[in-house]
Amino acid sequence: MKVGQQVAATPATARRLPLPPGPKGHPILGVMPEFNRDTLGFIERCRQYGDVVRSRFLYVYAYFLYNPQDIETLLATNARSYRKSGSLRSPFFRRLVGNGLVTSEGDFWRRQRRLAQPAFHRQRISSYGDVMVEYAKRAISQWQDGELHDLSRDMNRLTLAIVVKTLFNSDISKDADHVGQILSQIVKPFASQATLKWILDNRLPTPAHRRYFKMVSEIDRIVFRIIGERRASGVDEGDLLSMLLAAQDEDGSQMTDAQLRDEVMTLFLAGHETTALSLSWSWYLLATHPEVEQKFHRELAEVLGGRAPEVADLPRLTYTDMIARETMRLYPPAYAVGREAIEDTEIAGFRVPKGSQLFAFQWATQRDERFFDDPSEFKPERWTSEQMQQIHKYAYFPFGGGPRQCIGNYFAMMEIVLVLATIGQRYRFSMESDQAVEVLPVLSLRPKAGIRVKVHER
Numbered sequence: 446m447k448v449g450q451q452v453a454a455t456p457a458t459a460r461r462l463p464l465p466p467g468p469k470g471h472p473i474l475g476v477m478p479e480f481n482r483d484t485l486g487f488i489e490r491c492r493q494y495g496d497v498v499r500s501r502f503l504y505v506y507a508y509f510l511y512n513p514q515d516i517e518t519l520l521a522t523n524a525r526s527y528r529k530s531g532s533l534r535s536p537f538f539r540r541l542v543g544n545g546l547v548t549s550e551g552d553f554w555r556r557q558r559r560l561a562q563p564a565f566h567r568q569r570i571s572s573y574g575d576v577m578v579e580y581a582k583r584a585i586s587q588w589q590d591g592e593l594h595d596l597s598r599d600m601n602r603l604t605l606a607i608v609v610k611t612l613f614n615s616d617i618s619k620d621a622d623h624v625g626q627i628l629s630q631i632v633k634p635f636a637s638q639a640t641l642k643w644i645l646d647n648r649l650p651t652p653a654h655r656r657y658f659k660m661v662s663e664i665d666r667i668v669f670r671i672i673g674e675r676r677a678s679g680v681d682e683g684d685l686l687s688m689l690l691a692a693q694d695e696d697g698s699q700m701t702d703a704q705l706r707d708e709v710m711t712l713f714l715a716g717h718e719t720t721a722l723s724l725s726w727s728w729y730l731l732a733t734h735p736e737v738e739q740k741f742h743r744e745l746a747e748v749l750g751g752r753a754p755e756v757a758d759l760p761r762l763t764y765t766d767m768i769a770r771e772t773m774r775l776y777p778p779a780y781a782v783g784r785e786a787i788e789d790t791e792i793a794g795f796r797v798p799k800g801s802q803l804f805a806f807q808w809a810t811q812r813d814e815r816f817f818d819d820p821s822e823f824k825p826e827r828w829t830s831e832q833m834q835q836i837h838k839y840a841y842f843p844f845g846g847g848p849r850q851c852i853g854n855y856f857a858m859m860e861i862v863l864v865l866a867t868i869g870q871r872y873r874f875s876m877e878s879d880q881a882v883e884v885l886p887v888l889s890l891r892p893k894a895g896i897r898v899k900v901h902e903r
């Protein structure tokens with residue numbers, strides 16, 4: 446065993462260890478220009494230096510980890526030496542999600558996670574299955590054979606509607622739709638800029654910046670009003686907000702309005718785009734792999750025989766589930782997870798000074814030929830239960846891992862499988878012919894110009 450793979454050295458011992466190798470980059474900017482120019486290519490090229498690579502972005506040192514064991518050390522085994530990465534503390538982002546589950550730390554985060562966890566238990570989540578199917582049916586109800594669609598836009602609308610409905614049940618759906626609309630405006634600038642540029646630019650008081658703060662204030666007003674009305678009525682609407690409102694800690698304490706607001710905004714944001722991307726990439730891969738598509742259709746016919754899917758069908762929609770997993774291997778919606786060292790520590794026998802930023806890339810490790818045969822091939826068959834046993838837990842981590850693992854992973858998997866099954870029974874898609882689908886790594890891994898398809902009724 447290499448030093449540090451399971452048990453981390455003390456800060457004092459860590460200081461005596463060597464630093465990992467890596468590219469030098471520009472004397473002032475470091476590797477930032479190259480990273481911003483071609484993020485995914487840069488991440489892949491850095492692997493030539495080894496499994497742990499160190500590079501500099503201006504004055505910030507970043508470590509890239511490529512090996513599942515080291516990723517496990519970062520996210521799970523030695524998680525206590527790290528906190529979330531610095532970029533999440535940007536005031537711009539903070540104004541939107543506050544101190545919610547994605548951004549909070551330490552005891553505060555632990556309490557919030559404890560309070561929110563019951564809302565995401567499998568059983569509770571199951572009750573949202575009908576909403577997912579109903580909304581998927583509604584989304585396609587007007588589709589016509591031969592129409593052209595940008596599926597990434599359609600899927601985004603659909604998952605936004607689903608998260609709005611599952612967070613706030615129907616009674617306030619008008620307000621909720623309004624929040625949804627403002628939110629889709631808010632996240633627009635996130636789409637057009639590289640992450641680092643985005644963080645730097647948005648510190649400046651530009652008109653877009655002011656508009657952003659105004660929109661967030663408007664959402665605040667609506668969300669606080671919904672919370673106030675819900676507290677006053679005391680009715681359990683069966684939605685996520687009701688669960689969060691009712692959640693009590695061991696000492697009987699509950700979330701304040703401000704905490705509820707932050708969690709609601711966090712779930713809104715974390716809960717829809719990632720799922721929409723998994724769906725969009727799944728349709729893309731199905732449209733370009735006819736043999737997989739045929740097997741998918743065969744399963745739908747066998748399990749559902751033309752009727753709409755239900756939660757109870759999930760255990761038998763195994764191939765659809767495998768398609769979802771394999772899509773997230775090739776096109777992980779979150780293509781990186783980041784942490785910052787809060788003390789001098791070590792990883793794989795290398796020194797990690799306090800303040801270093803560390804990244805694990807789903808994009809790189811999940812396409813590494815050391816961990817997957819034919820890594821660039823779309824092969825859902827690799828996710829049969831026997832084959833899954835062979836894969837290192839941290840060679841595949843679309844939902845992260847360790848204590849900060851995605852709280853919505855069952856929610857997301859259920860949504861993806863039910864939506865694929867609902868739409869896949871009625872329609873199949875062919876790619877518009879002139880289209881080269883390119884990936885755009887912004888905060889998530891998006892198709893640069895959407896997924897433009899022709900719709901075919903089945």
Ligand code: HEM
Pocket residue numbers: 529546547558711712715716717719720723777778779782783842843844845846848849850851852853854856857
């Ligand atoms: C395919 C869909 C999804 C993907 C790929 C995804 C991915 C992730 C990843 C990688 C993390 C960990 C980030 C880190 O460790 O720094 C995370 C955390 C989180 N996700 Fe998801 N997610 C998805 C869907 C959802 C959904 C549907 C929800 C809620 C409805 C959600 C809510 C959250 C929250 C609240 C956290 C923070 C958890 C914590 O730190 O305690 N996610 N997600």
